Amino acid sequence: MTALGAAEAQRTAPALVSLRGVGKTFPSGLVALADYDLDVREGETLTLLGPSGCGKSTVLRLIAGLAQPTAGSIDWSAPRIENNIGFVFQDATLLPWASVFDNVFLPLRLGGFSHEAASPRVDEALAHVGLLEFSGALPRELSGGMRMRCAIARALVTRPALIMMDEPFAALDEVTRFKLNDDLLALKRRLGATIVFVTHSVFEAAYLSTRIVVMSRRAGRLIDDIRIDPELERDDDYRTSKSFADICRRGSLALRVAIEEATP
Amino acid sequence: MIHKRQAIPWRDIGVPLAVFLATLALWEGLVRWKNIPPYILPAPSVILATLIQDRELLFSSLIVTLGVTFEAFVIATVCGVALALLIAQSKWLERALLPFAVALQVTPIIAIAPLLLVYLQPGNAVLVCAFLVAFFPILSNTSLGLASVDFGLRDLFDLYHASPWQKLIYLRLPSALPQFLTGLRIGGGLALVGAIVAELAAGASGQGTGLAYRIVEAGFRLDIPRMFAALALISLSGLAIYGALAALSHVLLRGWHESARAQDA
Numbered sequence: 001m002t003a004l005g006a007a008e009a010q011r012t013a014p015a016l017v018s019l020r021g022v023g024k025t026f027p028s029g030l031v032a033l034a035d036y037d038l039d040v041r042e043g044e045t046l047t048l049l050g051p052s053g054c055g056k057s058t059v060l061r062l063i064a065g066l067a068q069p070t071a072g073s074i075d076w077s078a079p080r081i082e083n084n085i086g087f088v089f090q091d092a093t094l095l096p097w098a099s100v101f102d103n104v105f106l107p108l109r110l111g112g113f114s115h116e117a118a119s120p121r122v123d124e125a126l127a128h129v130g131l132l133e134f135s136g137a138l139p140r141e142l143s144g145g146m147r148m149r150c151a152i153a154r155a156l157v158t159r160p161a162l163i164m165m166d167e168p169f170a171a172l173d174e175v176t177r178f179k180l181n182d183d184l185l186a187l188k189r190r191l192g193a194t195i196v197f198v199t200h201s202v203f204e205a206a207y208l209s210t211r212i213v214v215m216s217r218r219a220g221r222l223i224d225d226i227r228i229d230p231e232l233e234r235d236d237d238y239r240t241s242k243s244f245a246d247i248c249r250r251g252s253l254a255l256r257v258a259i260e261e262a263t264p
Numbered sequence: 265m266i267h268k269r270q271a272i273p274w275r276d277i278g279v280p281l282a283v284f285l286a287t288l289a290l291w292e293g294l295v296r297w298k299n300i301p302p303y304i305l306p307a308p309s310v311i312l313a314t315l316i317q318d319r320e321l322l323f324s325s326l327i328v329t330l331g332v333t334f335e336a337f338v339i340a341t342v343c344g345v346a347l348a349l350l351i352a353q354s355k356w357l358e359r360a361l362l363p364f365a366v367a368l369q370v371t372p373i374i375a376i377a378p379l380l381l382v383y384l385q386p387g388n389a390v391l392v393c394a395f396l397v398a399f400f401p402i403l404s405n406t407s408l409g410l411a412s413v414d415f416g417l418r419d420l421f422d423l424y425h426a427s428p429w430q431k432l433i434y435l436r437l438p439s440a441l442p443q444f445l446t447g448l449r450i451g452g453g454l455a456l457v458g459a460i461v462a463e464l465a466a467g468a469s470g471q472g473t474g475l476a477y478r479i480v481e482a483g484f485r486l487d488i489p490r491m492f493a494a495l496a497l498i499s500l501s502g503l504a505i506y507g508a509l510a511a512l513s514h515v516l517l518r519g520w521h522e523s524a525r526a527q528d529a
């Protein structure tokens with residue numbers, strides 16, 4: 001398939017989930033989101049970029065069913081997908097009293113799996129993130145990067161078709177972040193899940209995504225919708241290429257517009 | 265990048281022990297140097313001698329007091345946890361029950377003890393007193409623990425459609441463990457206080473067999489060394505209870521919780 005063909009295929013891939021005219025008003029009266037449209041297409045790594053407070057986390061929570069929209073509709077291509085969503089929170093959000101193994105086992109345990117039945121899948125997920133030899137460690141014995149890996153393994157263990165990631169690497173140092181970015185890309189190639197990613201780093205967005213949506217605080221406004229050829233090799237050469245620089249420039253400009261709209 | 269827990273440095277035990285021994289030595293020296301008679305202030309050596317000489321009487325009283333304390337503590341733990349779980353099920357129950365628990369807590373136990381002695385056998389009155397003071401801290405700390413679950417973890421359990429029962433077993437109970445153990449540490453110490461207070465009240469009316477009664481009795485006879493000896497046993501019991509419960513916390517929390525990492529304060 002040619003590069004253009006792959007980009008075209010991505011554009012016309014079936015939507016896993018469609019948000020139409022979605023609004024979220026909190027009981028306090030605060031409007032976090034209004035008249036918001038978004039299609040998440042199969043195979044995408046879709047990144048939401050925008051100033052803090054523009055509703056990125058709210059979009060993820062609505063899609064994951066952790067919050068209910070107060071307006072509009074969220075339509076799923078299949079309930080199978082809706083009922084099995086991975087979520088990586090900004091803090092690793094691990095059970096502090098449970099080992100790495102038990103943390104990754106948790107989603108399966110809640111789904112009724114026995115320890116024996118779940119064990120191979122837990123080990124597989126741990127192997128995917130390189131934590132197999134730390135199965136018995138407690139979260140506080142791990143570095144920040146390893147804790148995040150554990151959270152990613154936990155999100156993978158139910159083999160979801162859709163994974164939400166809310167600023168997962170924001171608290172990590174740059175070396176660790178770059179390493180985890182590469183690992184995430186490798187995982188994505190191997191597992192092929194659809195990812196909705198939130199970051200405030202334009203560079204991270206440009207490196208990981210096949211599509212970047214820049215959001216504004218203003219109701220329902222998408223400032224830019226940047227598509228990136230999914231076939232592009234994501235490596236150090238890409239980081240220093242002209243196309244990467246172009247994407248970053250376009251993303252930064254859109255982000256600046258979004259921030260100016262947010263602070264009238 | 266595995267961090268191992270640090271062992272407790274020897275000075276955490278050594279320094280207070282040294283201070284304690286130095287105080288005893290100073291006390292002993294002062295009493296001998298000034299020739300203070302034992303009915304005013306007995307020297308530590310005299311107290312120790314009394315402890316050995318009166319051991320049968322004192323230790324049988326100690327067993328009585330510790331037995332009641334332990335019994336009350338166990339009942340308070342069971343009831344405190346049960347009520348905390350009940351309250352955690354609904355705001356309505358909390359509103360209905362908590363005011364009574366608070367009212368009980370703020371009424372000084374020493375004021376309740378004489379009344380209990382009117383209605384109950386001295387032994388049972390002591391038990392109820394010890395129970396009443398140990399119960400509330402266990403209830404309130406466990407309640408607090410059950411309510412203070414991390415929001416992110418709550419979302420995680422919602423994401424996987426956990427049932428209320430699963431949330432209780434895998435999230436709320438373990439989350440509540442550190443605060444529950446804090447409640448136990450406070451409650452354990454207070455159970456002893458409650459038992460002693462009730463024994464004092466009972467002792468004043470000439471009934472009783474516990475350690476506090478020995479103090480009252482020795483006081484009537486101006487047997488000051490025996491008063492000190494009984495007092496020393498009470499202090500040691502309090503320390504032992506606290507130490508045992510702190511050790512329990514330490515083992516159960518295995519270092520996952522901040523309070524177990526720093527010091528069991």
Ligand SMILES: Nc1ncnc2c1ncn2[C@@H]1O[C@H](COP(=O)(O)OP(=O)(O)O)[C@@H](O)[C@H]1O
Pocket residue numbers: 026028030031032050051052053054055056057058059
């Ligand atoms: N549970 C909540 N109750 C009230 N307001 C909330 C709640 N969650 C988020 N908000 C508000 O909604 C807006 C959007 O929040 P969020 O989606 O977290 O933004 P972002 O992730 O883009 O920083 C913010 O103004 C935030 O304060």
Ligand SMILES: [Mg+2]
Pocket residue numbers: 056057058166
């Ligand atoms: Mg956010």
